[in-house]
Amino acid sequence: MDYIVSILGPLAQGATVTLRLFAITLALAVPLGLALALARVSKSVALSQAVNGYIWLMRGTPLMLQMLFIYFALPFVPVVGVRLPDFPAAIVAFALNYAAYFAEIFRAGIQSIDRGQYEAAKVLGMTYGQTMRRIVLPQMVRRILPPMSNETITLVKDTSLIYVLALNDLLRAARGIVQRDFSTTPFIVAAAFYLVMTLVLTWGFQRLEKRYAKYGD
Amino acid sequence: MKKTLAALLLVSLGAVLAGCGKKEEPAPQAAAPAPAAVAKVVIGLDDNFPPMGFRDEKNEIVGFDIDMAREAARRMGAEVEFKPIDWSAKEAELSGKRVDALWNGLTITEERKQNIAFTAPYMENHQIIVVPADAAIKAKADLAGKVVGAQEGSSAVDAVKKDEAVFKSFKEFKTFGDNITALMDLSAGRLNAVVVDEVVGRYLVSKKPGEYAVLDENFGTEEYGVGVRKDDTEMLAKLNKALDGMKQDGTAGQISTKWFGKNIVK
Numbered sequence: 001m002d003y004i005v006s007i008l009g010p011l012a013q014g015a016t017v018t019l020r021l022f023a024i025t026l027a028l029a030v031p032l033g034l035a036l037a038l039a040r041v042s043k044s045v046a047l048s049q050a051v052n053g054y055i056w057l058m059r060g061t062p063l064m065l066q067m068l069f070i071y072f073a074l075p076f077v078p079v080v081g082v083r084l085p086d087f088p089a090a091i092v093a094f095a096l097n098y099a100a101y102f103a104e105i106f107r108a109g110i111q112s113i114d115r116g117q118y119e120a121a122k123v124l125g126m127t128y129g130q131t132m133r134r135i136v137l138p139q140m141v142r143r144i145l146p147p148m149s150n151e152t153i154t155l156v157k158d159t160s161l162i163y164v165l166a167l168n169d170l171l172r173a174a175r176g177i178v179q180r181d182f183s184t185t186p187f188i189v190a191a192a193f194y195l196v197m198t199l200v201l202t203w204g205f206q207r208l209e210k211r212y213a214k215y216g217d
Numbered sequence: 218m219k220k221t222l223a224a225l226l227l228v229s230l231g232a233v234l235a236g237c238g239k240k241e242e243p244a245p246q247a248a249a250p251a252p253a254a255v256a257k258v259v260i261g262l263d264d265n266f267p268p269m270g271f272r273d274e275k276n277e278i279v280g281f282d283i284d285m286a287r288e289a290a291r292r293m294g295a296e297v298e299f300k301p302i303d304w305s306a307k308e309a310e311l312s313g314k315r316v317d318a319l320w321n322g323l324t325i326t327e328e329r330k331q332n333i334a335f336t337a338p339y340m341e342n343h344q345i346i347v348v349p350a351d352a353a354i355k356a357k358a359d360l361a362g363k364v365v366g367a368q369e370g371s372s373a374v375d376a377v378k379k380d381e382a383v384f385k386s387f388k389e390f391k392t393f394g395d396n397i398t399a400l401m402d403l404s405a406g407r408l409n410a411v412v413v414d415e416v417v418g419r420y421l422v423s424k425k426p427g428e429y430a431v432l433d434e435n436f437g438t439e440e441y442g443v444g445v446r447k448d449d450t451e452m453l454a455k456l457n458k459a460l461d462g463m464k465q466d467g468t469a470g471q472i473s474t475k476w477f478g479k480n481i482v483k
Contacts, residue, residue: 010276072309083313166301168264168276176272179265179397182424 007177007186014173015193021090021159021169022197026152028095033102038132040107051103058100064161067093071165086165098155105147109140142212149205153198170194257296258452260286261316264301265395268420268476269322281416281476285339286320286443288468289459305370308332311446318452319444322414324372326439334447336456338440339469341483343415344376346432347422349403354410357434361386363409366399368392373412376436396421404428412436416477440483 040051058066070093075083084092113136121131160171168176174190177183262270262282270280278299290297302310307323310316311333324342325335348354354363360383367373369392378384391408393399396417402408404425413421415435422429443460445452463469470480 006274009274010272013276068306072306072313075313083315086315164303164306166264166303168272168301173272173276175395175397176265179395179421180267180271182397182400182421184401 003183003185004189007189010173010177011170011186011189011193014168014170014190015197017162017168017173018156018159018170019197021087021094021162021167022156024091025094025098025155025159028091029098029102032095032099034106036099036103037106037110040103041110055100055103058097059104063093063097063158064164066097067161068164069093086167090162090165090167094155094158098151101151102148105144105151106140108147109144110136112143113139139215142209142215145205145209145212149202152205153201156197156201157194257298258286258290258293258318259298259300259316260318260320261300261302261307261310262319262321263304264299265397266304266321266417269416270299281472282321284472284475285463285469286318288463288472289456292459292462293455304368307370307444311444314446317445317449318456322416322441323444324375324414324439325442326372326375328375329444332447333444334449334453335442335444336453336460338442339460339464339482340416340441340473341481342439342441344373344412344436344439345415345418346435347400347403347411347413347418347429348409348432349406350428350430352409352430354432356432357383357436360410362388364389364391364407365410365412366391366393366402366408367412368396368399369394371396371414372439373414373436376439377412380436400429 036051036054039047040055042048067090070084071086071089074089075081110132117135118131121135126134159169162169163172163175166172170190170193174186177186262278264270264272264278266280268280269282270278273279278301283299286299287297300310300316302316304321307319308329311319319333322342323329323333323335325338329335346354346357346360354360357380365377365387367377367390374392377390384390391399391402393402396411396413399408399411399413400421403411411418418431422431443456445456460469463472464482469482473480473482
């Protein structure tokens with residue numbers, strides 16, 4: 001027991017790295033994903049196809065590869081070559097990647113709204129923007145909550161990939177202690193940390209679902 | 218390889234990445250070759266490499282190499298920063314100027330010399346063979362037909378492969394993300410032996426008394442040095458001078474005694 005208490009400090013520090021990456025990624029990827037989804041369903045074929053290509057690229061290559069690319073290869077790319085520090089590099093990779101997945105979820109939500117509602121909104125004199133904002137998106141939110149909860153929980157666990165940039169997240173901190181003490185207990189404690197995080201998320205999403213249930217059919 | 222990858226991803230990523238371009242830091246060009254003191258040295262290390270560099274109960278990076286690097290930096294009149302890196306990407310970290318020196322039980326090998334400039338060696342190391350305490354393996358010859366493990370990207374891999382006859386006699390040679398997973402696999406019975414740096418191996422073996430045995434034979438003697446960029450001759454000269462001074466006046470010996478109980482600095 002004393003041992004578990006002694007490793008809580010470093011693991012909690014690791015957990016803050018995990019949570020920071022998680023929160024910043026979510027804050028960037030949700031708006032970016034929504035913008036991508038709107039571009040994807042727009043009437044402009046060029047825009048829609050460009051976003052389609054982007055989504056293909058981001059979903060078609062491993063997140064770890066994207067992160068390694070942004071960190072190690074990007075500085076050597078002419079013109080756009082930037083040398084991001086480790087944590088920002090991870091943020092950029094995660095946000096760009098998750099935005100692609102979120103975009104598809106949002107698109108599914110938007111396209112699940114009956115065409116008749118668009119026509120009704122048009123009859124009422126609403127513009128496309130107004131229709132989206134007032135009619136389509138509020139209903140979309142209710143429908144995408146279950147898949148969003150899936151993807152968000154996956155994000156919590158995907159953050160452990162940043163070990164490739166040697167960022168000391170929860171899992172890497174646990175591995176470090178395992179290395180030092182040759183004991184597997186830190187893994188179990190780290191698992192408890194993750195479970196608490198996902199429990200909070202699960203609970204949060206369930207509350208959101210209840211709240212948005214009033215927009216039900 | 219990198220360029221092909223870059224070109225491929227660039228086409229589609231271009232627009233997005235251009236946006237990120239604004240975040241660009243002023244590229245720290247090779248520090249002006251003026252004789253001015255090196256202001257700050259970023260040391261790249263594997264922070265999961267006890268007792269050379271690891272994290273203590275307070276999550277602070279400590280270890281033999283950490284103390285050595287601090288002392289050397291003090292003598293160079295430079296500030297020191299320790300940056301944990303993924304050890305298998307150490308060359309990229311160094312050439313990408315994310316770190317200025319690799320100082321973490323870095324074995325001097327001919328292969329590494331092509332990309333890294335090394336200081337004079339400061340310590341001798343052996344690649345020891347760890348087996349379960351009750352194993353019938355007593356010598357290298359007994360490893361024939363066995364499954365052997367080592368840390369990926371470590372010099373243990375090079376040392377084993379250099380001993381071609383023995384290497385070819387293995388049933389399988391597996392590399393792991395770190396030494397501890399290799400040793401855990403040894404405990405789990407999926408491996409018959411693990412080859413590991415002596416300083417780390419003995420530290421880890423001592424954590425589980427009675428579980429492992431270290432063979433008398435090993436995969437050769439090697440030396441630890443500090444690695445810097447090949448064109449960074451100024452850093453190399455300063456590090457060599459600092460290390461030399463530390464060996465001469467006994468400071469290095471004291472640090473060694475603190476971590477290993479005896480002076481094993483050479």
